[in-house]
Amino acid sequence: MTYEERVEAFKKRIKEGHKVEATDWMPDEYRARLIKFIEMHANSELMGALPERDWILRAPSLHRKLAVTAKIQDEVGHAQLLYRLVEDLGKPREKIFDDLVNGRTKFHNVFHYPTYSWGDVGIIAWLVDGAAVISQGALQRSSYAPYGRTMRRICWEEAFHLKHGEDIVLTAMMGTEKQKRLMQEALERWWEPLMMFHGPPTPPEKDKDLEWGIKTKPNEQLRQEYLSTYVRKIQEIGLKIPDPKLKYDSDKGRWTYTEPDWDKLYAIVTGNGPASKERLSFRRLSLEETAWVRRAILGERAQAA
Amino acid sequence: MHVWEVFRQEQEGEPMIHVGSVVAPDRERALEYARDIYSRRYEAYRLWLVPREEVVEVTDLDFLQPPVDRTYRMGIAYRVTVEKRRQIKEMFENLAKEVYGES
Structure with a gap:
């Protein structure tokens, strides 16, 4: 069989719903796309720990402090799971981190923004993690089985993040006017990034990750599902979504909304977001500061050998 | 560094199920990483770590x-x-x- 014939047979198997394991043969393009896609996801988990990290010391109660700390530990744990997949696909961890801190690889748009108040912590945990669970839920059926299995585990853990975030928001909405305003202002800051979260409405036939079965649902479908799940929940607690055009069109059976500026999204994920440089320089600093730990661990092994 | 495949028994008497892998320089570190990554919420009753090179795979x-x-x-x-x-x-x-x- 020629290489092209093998690729065609592989694509056919994927279309039939067969799954690929790490040790199976796979086309170079499939491997390259998996690495890029999962690495971006892993980077997002790692970078996603940073905005919330700032709030551990400012959490309003011991319970909240423990829960925020646990969430951050989960996010870093998710990054570990996903980086293992990327390593198994052939990209070494040193190269992954080097590419990340030098801006050669991406992480999700929502982690390029600063946080201003405890309101942001609640909105992030509830609505950003909510958006992530919608896309990760679809990824459970990815053609790459190790990724699908990892998504099942991650979604299970994210359930706590969502519920904790929702609890933070609900608690504030039952509180003083100032507390309610904190949540409303945070929602207004996060709505645009949330509408960008699932990416531009690329036609499914042009989305290569869909073609390879790495993703299972088109971007726009994920955004529609997100709106169907969350708009009512947001509105019924008295929060106002800052988009006058947002409404459900029952004739078309879909949500209409103000089209996000997709050029802006591109600029943000390529390192030009309001907090991109600060976050990356902090990650670079931690990488440098922890270099001695990695050296010590590897050094011990060298002595023992 | 070595890759260790991690198997987890979620409750006493249940089967050991493969849950993923860790990279570690030695057995002790591998155990710590596996505990931190695969059992943060009372999920493991027992863990098995197997060096990847010891796993024999058959797919034929x-x-x-x-x-x-x-x-x-x-x-x-x-x-x-x-x-x-x-x-x-x-x-x-x-x-x-x-x-x-x-x-």
């Missing part, structure tokens, strides 16, 4: 599922017993009619 379906009919090993192949019971019952009924006549 000609070896695992040779094209020979093996349905005779399966309970499902013996569903005919229901029909056979019906036939035996009928046989006895007919026999009874022969011996005692129509009643």
